[in-house]
Amino acid sequence: xxxxxxxxxxxxxxxxxxxxxxxxxxxxxxxxxxxxxxxxxxxxxxxxxxxxxxxxxxxxxxxxxxxxxxxxxxxxxxxxxxxxxxxxxxxxxxxxxxxxxxxxxxxxxxxxxxxxxxxxxxxxxxxxxxxxxxxxxxxxxxxxxxxxxxxxxxxxxxxxxxxxxxxxxxxxxxxxxxxxxxxxxxxxxxxxxxxxxxxxxxxxxxxxxxxxxxxxxxxxxxxxxxxxxxxxxxxxxxxxxxxxxxxxxxxxxxxxxxxxxxxxxxxxxxxxxxxxxxxxxxxxxxxxxxxxxxxxxxxxxxxxxxxxxxxxxxxxxxxxxxxxxxxxxxxxxxxxxxxxxxxxxxxxxxxxxxxxxxxxxxxxxxxxxxxxxxxxxxxxxxxxxxxxxxxxx
Numbered sequence: 001x002x003x004x005x006x007x008x009x010x011x012x013x014x015x016x017x018x019x020x021x022x023x024x025x026x027x028x029x030x031x032x033x034x035x036x037x038x039x040x041x042x043x044x045x046x047x048x049x050x051x052x053x054x055x056x057x058x059x060x061x062x063x064x065x066x067x068x069x070x071x072x073x074x075x076x077x078x079x080x081x082x083x084x085x086x087x088x089x090x091x092x093x094x095x096x097x098x099x100x101x102x103x104x105x106x107x108x109x110x111x112x113x114x115x116x117x118x119x120x121x122x123x124x125x126x127x128x129x130x131x132x133x134x135x136x137x138x139x140x141x142x143x144x145x146x147x148x149x150x151x152x153x154x155x156x157x158x159x160x161x162x163x164x165x166x167x168x169x170x171x172x173x174x175x176x177x178x179x180x181x182x183x184x185x186x187x188x189x190x191x192x193x194x195x196x197x198x199x200x201x202x203x204x205x206x207x208x209x210x211x212x213x214x215x216x217x218x219x220x221x222x223x224x225x226x227x228x229x230x231x232x233x234x235x236x237x238x239x240x241x242x243x244x245x246x247x248x249x250x251x252x253x254x255x256x257x258x259x260x261x262x263x264x265x266x267x268x269x270x271x272x273x274x275x276x277x278x279x280x281x282x283x284x285x286x287x288x289x290x291x292x293x294x295x296x297x298x299x300x301x302x303x304x305x306x307x308x309x310x311x312x313x314x315x316x317x318x319x320x321x322x323x324x325x326x327x328x329x330x331x332x333x334x335x336x337x338x339x340x341x342x343x344x345x346x347x348x349x350x351x352x353x354x355x356x357x358x359x360x361x362x363x364x365x366x367x368x369x370x371x372x373x374x375x376x377x378x379x380x381x382x383x384x385x386x387x388x389x390x391x392x393x
Contacts, residue, residue, distance in 0.1 A: 011129030014354035018338065022348040033377040035365040036348040038174065038322070040239040045287040048238060048280045055275035064271040066262050067255070068095025068247070072274035076247050079281045080232070083207070084217045086225050092249050094258050095277075097269045099205055099233035099246025104130055105261040106201050106229050107166065109254060111136035115165040118156065122149075122324070122352055122359035124174050124203070136165065142358050145326055148315055149176035153187050160191055166199050167192070169218060172206040175355045175364040176324040177317025179210055185218045193223055200228045205246075208237040208288050210319040211296050219249075226251045236320075237288050238280045245273045295321045298367040298374055305378035306365075309385050321368050324352065328361040330385050337363060345384040347377045 018036040026032050043049075067073060073090040080088045096102055103126065111117050113135035119127040121140035131138040139159050143149040160167075167188065171180035192198045200218055207215040219228040233246030250258055262268070299316070302323050306314040311329030327337055334351035341347045352362030367374055 006133055006135075009132055011125050011132075013125060014350055018342065018348050018350060022342060025342070025346075030346060032342070032346050032348050033373050033380070034348050034369060035367065035374075035377055036350050037368070038366055039241040039368060040236060040291060040321070041368045041370070042239040042287075042291055044239050044243070045280075047283055048240070048276050051279035052243075052272050052276035055272035058275075060271040060275050062271060064268045064274065066094075066268050067259050068093060068269060069271060069274045072278055075278040075281045076249070080230060080249050083215070084230070085220045086217075088249055089252075092252055092255060093247055094250060094255065094262065095245070095247045095269050095274060096262065097246075097266050098244040099203075099231055099235065099248075100126065101262065101266055102229070102231045102246055102248035103127070103201065103203070105258045106199075106231075106248070106250075106254075107131060107134050107136075108261055109257050110166045110199055112165075114163065116159075116161070116163045117166045117168065118159050118164065119168040120151070120170055120173065121357065122175055122355035122362065123168075123170060125355055127168055127170075128356060137163070139164075140356060140358065141167075143173070143176060143178065144358075145313075145315060145362075148318075149173065149178035149324065150180070150184060151188075153184065153191075156188065157191055160195075160198070164192075164195075164198050166201055168201045168203065170203040171216070172210060172317075172319025174206065174320055175322050175350070175352070175359070176315075177320045177322050179213070179318040180216060182216045185216055186221060189218060189221045189224050192227075196227075198227070199251075200224065201231060202228055203231045205231060205233055206236050206320040207232065209292050209295060209321060211292075211299065212318060229254070234277055234280055239291070240276075240280070243273045243276065245269055245277055295367065298369075298371055299323070301371055302365060302367045302374050302378065305375065306381075309378075309382045310389065311385060321366060323365045323367060324362055325365070326362055330388065332385075332388060334360050334362060340388075341381065341384060345380040347380050347384075 022032045073093040076093045077088045077090040111134045116137045117131045118139045230249040234240040314325035334353045338351040350364040352359030
């Protein structure tokens with residue numbers, strides 16, 4: 001089969017590959033603790049489910065406008081205006097089936113051969129994959145453990161040049177859980193003010209899952225609203241991963257081009273899911289707060305437990321639901337650790353190298369699982385590391 005080189009160059013999400021291997025082991029009767037997949041282990045709140053069911057009964061089963069149902073765009077605009085402290089018109093909102101199209105469409109619209117895109121590394125692997133697919137040069141913004149996985153602003157400044165077209169920010173961050181401060185965002189904004197040809201894609205999909213302080217959006221800073229694309233959605237905050245619904249807030253000049261890309265690819269998001277999304281945004285938020293509090297408890301358990309395993313160091317995540325510990329002291333490379341943890345310890349987790357070359361020596365563990373299972377996984381990992389040290393000795 002002849003496949004064009006661009007398609008062959010596409011990356012993937014290792015989480016889904018590891019999940020498939022774990023499921024295969026479970027089918028053989030082996031117990032596996034899942035710390036690999038990045039989705040809340042909570043059910044979608046009942047009032048949102050009921051809104052979706054009611055929408056189906058009311059006939060919201062047909063095509064809708066490509067940018068989204070008007071009432072859904074209005075709900076998103078209200079929500080973003082309130083949570084970011086900016087004035088957002090519904091005309092700037094594009095609703096998509098999942099949040100990934102916002103990322104893909106933005107990079108397609110702004111990046112091309114000869115251009116450069118700066119992105120966090122370690123970071124969500126689809127960033128780098130899409131940049132390369134579009135023909136632009138991927139410029140990693142290294143996140144280091146010593147800085148709590150926050151960006152080195154001097155390093156970032158050195159990467160911005162006349163070829164820079166887009167800077168991708170992700171806060172709270174996948175895979176490290178780092179949350180950018182307002183001061184850091186102000187520094188980034190200062191680096192590109194006066195450059196009308198440089199945009200920021202701000203991935204804020206984990207914005208509600210923060211353990212200290214509050215979410216800061218670079219779009220709220222002076223002069224940045226008109227050059228920032230906000231990426232957000234419903235998967236993480238409302239446990240709606242399977243509903244496949246996200247949205248982007250774009251500068252007005254970009255909206256027609258993004259809509260054209262959507263017409264040529266996804267047509268529109270499902271109408272009944274958009275009706276449920278309105279209820280999610282406008283309805284009670286207690287379920288979100290309860291979920292975050294439970295994640296906080298699990299974070300404390302997994303961080304404390306990982307630090308007790310010889311050779312592992314784990315900074316405390318500030319947001320999201322991932323721990324990103326260093327395993328350099330164990331002497332086991334990341335990929336080998338991932339494979340052996342699954343086959344020998346029955347714990348599914350991800351190699352840090354899956355999130356970019358600067359992730360080597362680290363792991364990502366999702367604590368979107370019960371406290372009981374997290375403690376059981378920590379015990380298994382402790383035994384696995386101890387056995388490896390004995391065998392090596």
